[in-house]
Amino acid sequence: MQKSKEDKIKIPTILLIEGRPIVQEALKLFLVSDMDMNVQTAKSYKEAIPILKKTTSNHDTKSNKIDLILFDVVWAKGESLEMVQSIKKDFPSIPILVMSTGYDDKLATRVLKLGASGYKSCLASIEQFQEGLLTVLSGRTYISPLVTKQVFADSFQQADMTAHEVLSDREFQILIMIALGKTVGEIGLDLQLSVKTISTYRTRVLEKLNLKNNSQIMQYSVKNSLI
Structure with missing residues (x-):
C-alpha cells in the first residue's frame, strides 16, 4: 500500500x-x-x-x-x-x-x-x-x-553593563510591567504571585536602579528605550 x-x-x-x-x-x-x-x-x-x-x-x-x-x-x-x-x-x-x-x-x-x-x-x-x-x-x-x-x-561584557542589566529576569519583568502602568495588584494577578512578593521585587528594582518611585521607573524605562 x-x-x-x-x-x-x-x-x-x-x-x-x-x-x-x-x-x-x-x-x-x-x-x-x-x-x-x-x-x-x-x-x-x-x-x-x-x-x-x-x-x-x-x-x-x-x-x-x-x-x-x-x-x-x-x-x-x-x-x-x-x-x-x-x-x-x-x-x-x-x-x-x-x-x-x-x-x-x-x-x-x-x-x-x-x-x-x-x-x-x-x-x-x-x-x-x-x-x-x-x-x-x-x-x-x-x-x-x-x-x-x-x-x-x-x-561577555560585564564592566560596562547598564543599571537594569544587573536585574534578575523576574526583576526586569516587574520593571517593564510597572513602566507600562500596571499596579502591584495587577502584576500579582498576571503573574499569579502575591502582592507582598511583587512589592518585594519592586523594592529590589528601586534599590538596584537607585530610583524612588514608579514615576521614576517609567522615566528610566523610556530613557533607556525599554518600552
Whole structure:
C-alpha cells in the first residue's frame, strides 16, 4: 500500500500566539501561503495552553503536533519573559521563535538565556524571517544577524553593563510591567504571585536602579528605550 503525500511529507504546524487580530491574520496568511505551513492561533498564552496540552498528549497521531511556537515580544510586553519560562517548563520539547515588530531588541539576550530557540530582529528581512523559522524547525538556534553582536557582547561584557542589566529576569519583568502602568495588584494577578512578593521585587528594582518611585521607573524605562 502506497503512502499518501501527507504521510511522506510532514507539513510543520506553527502555534502563533498573537493578541492583535490584524497582525495575527497577516502572519497566518504569510505562514500558510508563502511557507506552506499549518497554523494554529491563540490570543494569549492562557488560550494556548489547552492547544498545547491536547497536541502533546495525543500519542496516536502526529498530524496535529505543534512543531514551533511563535510570538512577538512587542505584543507580549512585560509578559514575554514569563511566557518563555512557562513554555519551557510545561512544554520543554517545543522550540520557541521570538520575534520583534518594534524597533528595539533589548530582550534578545534574556529570552535566549531562558530557552528560546531563536530570535528575529525587528529589522530582519522577510528572507531572514523565513530562514529563522526553518532553522528553528530543524532543531538549531537562530539569531538575526542584526542582533548577533549584541547577544555576543551581552554574554561577555560585564564592566560596562547598564543599571537594569544587573536585574534578575523576574526583576526586569516587574520593571517593564510597572513602566507600562500596571499596579502591584495587577502584576500579582498576571503573574499569579502575591502582592507582598511583587512589592518585594519592586523594592529590589528601586534599590538596584537607585530610583524612588514608579514615576521614576517609567522615566528610566523610556530613557533607556525599554518600552
